[in-house]
Amino acid sequence: MTQPAADPDTAPGSPVRLRAVPGEGRPEVTPALEELYRGFERESLVPLWTEIGDLMPPHPRPRAVPHVWRWGRLRELAARSGDLVPVGRGGERRAIALANPSLGGRPFATPTLWAAVQYLMPGEDAPEHRHTQHAFRFVVEGEGVWTVVGRDPVAMRRGDFLPQAGWNWHAHHNATAEPMAWIDGLDIPFQYATDTQFFEFGRDEIGDEERITPDRSRAERLWGHPGLRPVSADVTGPGSPLLAYRWEHTDRALTDQLALEAEGYGGTVEPGHAAVRFTDPASAGDVLPTIRAEMHRITPGTETAPVRETGSSVYQVFDGSGRVTVDGSTWSVSRGDLFVVPSWQPLSIRSEAGADDSDSGALDLFRFSDAPIFEALRLDRAHIDRTRKEGTTR
Template structure:
């Protein structure tokens, strides 16, 4: 390799704490270029900054616009093999046009027309679905029933959170006469960057017996009882064995936290701010190895303190309205809107929810993040700004 075709380019710069610019230094740098070497003293500001400086930008996607475009795609784009899923990913404006919401997280709106089925497949990427509106679609997951075999039909309704660990076959079906949209979250960018991803097609179609919409899935029958762990369940899984966290349970927990606060017994993370984390009932830890999911409720008129964390997050407004501030940017948000919080950018909320735009008179925010990755590597840090 000659100096002409090497990708390494070094420039001697007269600056404090840098070596004197001399012909000998220039000759040294040309030698580094030819051997594909980069000295730390020319890069330390980028490689070891005082605090995280994310490649991602903060950005907001309006649900009204996303849903309109998804509906148009529903009438134009098939959902079968080839496209595989009618999923439309959020592309962070600072990540080169890749379909990545953040450097580690994928977020997409998925749209299924009446009577349609998304074909079965599996992948190493860990995933979830969160339903901001609609009902009647179910996801059919293979190998996650109480016996560890067969398929488990899991209903999807507004407010439900459905985690799915990697390498489980799954398909979706819309059994209703109306289209349905939800958001998908996956760790695709993380696995893509680390070159660890696998994918495999499953069956092209489900059997008629599988095309049912049960009130409760088998995973819920076994695992959906608060505080109770079935002794029959001895087979460990990489993610939560509970495949549907119903909104009725999430809502009740948030309501009770705020009720305890009003009665003077605490229970909230700060005044007017209730929050829950979706947990694996087997371990008490996160529902997925690489993704953390939470639901935050900010009572009308309440505001949260700015918080910074290493790693990135994606939020969706589940209900209500208010003002979101990320770094130096603020938006007024409403139901369905999605936004990104890059690493170490402060985020805060002010609720302006009322009876006309909220079921509970509060700003409800669904959040997912890459925190489990950072905690596993002992790189997680959080700071509340005053």
């Protein structure tokens, strides 16, 4: 590990400070070694032998920690912000980001993922802009806000997942007399770390033709037909051209998986655990280049097998209640609560849902992760601990 040198003035202007430390496998501490280290400092060099334990550990040592945020408290603070904080140029959005406690106060849920509660008051507009960060919206409650992407008004309702690839113009407007909250997910930390982000202001106000409130957006009318791709459409940008994945379709898919399992057929990822992934209808790949989104349904009494994965995830409870364990931290969670699973930390979930707290009678969870990044780099790895059967790696 790099440590401060005994004499901090030996290499003015260099951030490198090295100290020769005796120990097994380390070079003998001599005046010649000390002089070698001063030379490294003057040239801003760091030898691998002082850093290898930190740079190349036997397994991931994530900077993020498991953490849970309670929806009731988030919703309350968002509502108070609605009374105090305007929406417009300067702040752009009334969005309140989850800050992982171990990431130095940065507004990052994980080192690669941003998650925030956005809140729009009755009649408010969030002005148009665009950015290279890939984004989505997920609605855990309410309706009445329309997001306008490329001048296409798209309704936002409970259970809907609305992806939006980077560098698309977008605005929001609340057409009702009630406020509305939802969660935003973006790859802001990833693009921030890699110095790839761009941002541009758009129009201050959207046009009257964008204030209409159609039941289906133009994107849904063109792309929202299962298994059918419009021959006329030429997809040129990254990400899904379908701007809304409606809850009724997601709910039906999860219900059918569990029904098939009950009939003795396959379809679930493990007994009592149904899951679907939102995909791009043009490519069948992930909806966004850097973000994967899924919906999970776990039947009452079912406990999932512990799983470790490289990369990180954020979950939100859509319906029901349960118990979540991440690397020894265990929480009871219910509708709206959000929690983080850092890289290579074991996750298991037990459903405690019932008819009194879940429309489906099960624990429904929305999940988004950075999996596409690691798959593209061939750094993806997962291990499922099926101790009752056998360990498997995929």
